[in-house]
Amino acid sequence: MKRTDYDAVVIGGGFYGCTIALFLREHFGSVLLLEREKDLLTRASLVNQARVHNGYHYPRSFVTALRSFVNFPQFVKDYGDCLDSSFEQYYAIAAAQSKTNALQFLRVFSNLGIPVRPARAAVKRLFSRGLVEDVFLTTEYAFDAVGLRRRLSFEMERARIEVRLGCGAEKVVPRPSGQLELDLDNGAAVCARRVYNCTYSGINRLLRSSGLPLLPMKHELAEIALVQPPPEIEGLGITVMDGPFFSTMPFPARSMYSFSHVRYTPHTSWRDDDSQPAAAPAPDAVRTNFPFMLRDAARYVPCLKDTLYAGSLFDTKTVLLKNESNDGRPILFREHHGLENLYVIMGGKIDNIYDILHILEGRQARATGAVQ
Ligand SMILES: Cc1cc2nc3c(=O)[nH]c(=O)nc-3n(C[C@H](O)[C@H](O)[C@H](O)COP(=O)(O)OP(=O)(O)OC[C@H]3O[C@@H](n4cnc5c(N)ncnc54)[C@H](O)[C@@H]3O)c2cc1C
Secondary structure, eight states: OOOOEEEEEEEOOSHHHHHHHHHHHTTOSOEEEEESSSSSSOSTTTSSOOEEOOSTTOTTOHHHHHHHHHHHHHHHHHHGGGEEOOSEEEEEEESSSOSSOHHHHHHHHHHHTOOOEEOOHHHHTTSOTTTEEEEEEEOOEEEOHHHHHHHHHHHHHHTTOEEEETOOEEEEEEOTTSOEEEEETTSOEEEEEEEEEOOGGGHHHHHHHTTOOOOOEEEEEEEEEEEEOOGGGTTEEEEEESSSOEEEEEEGGGTEEEEEETTTSEEEEEETTSSSOOOOOOGGGOOOOHHHHHHHHHHHSGGGGGOEEEEEEEEEEEEEGGGTTTTOOOEEEESSOSSTTEEEEEESSGGGHHHHHHHHHHHHHHHTTSOO
16 A cells, blocks of 8 residues: 655755755655656756856856856766766857847956856857857856766665655645645555645646636747767867857767757747636647758857757746846745645756755754754
């Protein structure tokens, strides 16, 4: 007979749910993690650019840049064995249509103490001179989502966290006892003193089916193309900033490169707060935008025309509506959201996990009286 009563249940087995489950297990006797898919970290935690941000992506959002810079060394320390740090990451500033110019880029990061160096002459020559104002060498790595999955699975097993794969939560219901009941998609139910909704693009779906207030989020069906780069690009990562441009960089989970484009990676978008929300289109029904990505990128870096396409990953990218204006990607942390002891948590980037853990530690210290 499976257990039905837990101190804490985490819904969602992405990077956030797994890490939060490990944190909770340090404080509670019984923790259950529910994941709808057949394995952990198969959704947004896998289908992304795999960039361990160090601030450079956010020249117009001081707070996000600084938080990334602060979290970067911690992530590298904790997950060094799940990273590719062997390549050189270059940020190029487009000469036209960029919201930041090269001087601003240099100034912002120099002022923040985030390392930016001039690119080698051989690397600069890869870029079309008229279209790119300048190119900078930065310090940024790529994470391996498969390595993270292996690490987190091992750590959860060692911590004796129960993990149920292929098991979705359909609804959260309050019980007269003060506990929360979770109705599962296999017809069963479990109870917990506290429930953590860490389902990223699925957050509002669960809130809606539970009759709880929705959160202001926007979703995009995003395409990450997987490619074999031309020999000139091997060992390099390239990001052209700051507007409708592109990136290509190592994607360790598949031993390939990812290719994405600000204009062509999002296929369609929708909002949960619409009275009649649009359903996410099935990725199988979507045709790749890679030819458009490549055609535009090769204008900036001509040798990219020899990039070989291997396929695409599709998933939903979710952002908080209030941050669209400054391209910030902060965290969502809602406590007692519509129900006592229901937590809703989302991080816009992998490294934001430390901002969340910081809040959870503070709550825990207060609850146990360690902090007044
Ligand atoms: C296209 C794209 C590019 C990105 N690029 C980067 C990048 O380069 N660097 C970076 O740091 N971040 C990037 N991000 C953001 C990053 O991927 C996310 O911040 C992070 O993966 C969120 O982790 P998560 O665990 O919250 O979400 P997920 O990994 O999506 O985990 C949520 C889990 O919940 C499960 N689930 C959903 N509903 C239920 C339910 N009802 N019951 C049970 N389980 C459920 C899902 O199956 C899923 O496994 C990118 C995101 C996208 C989409």
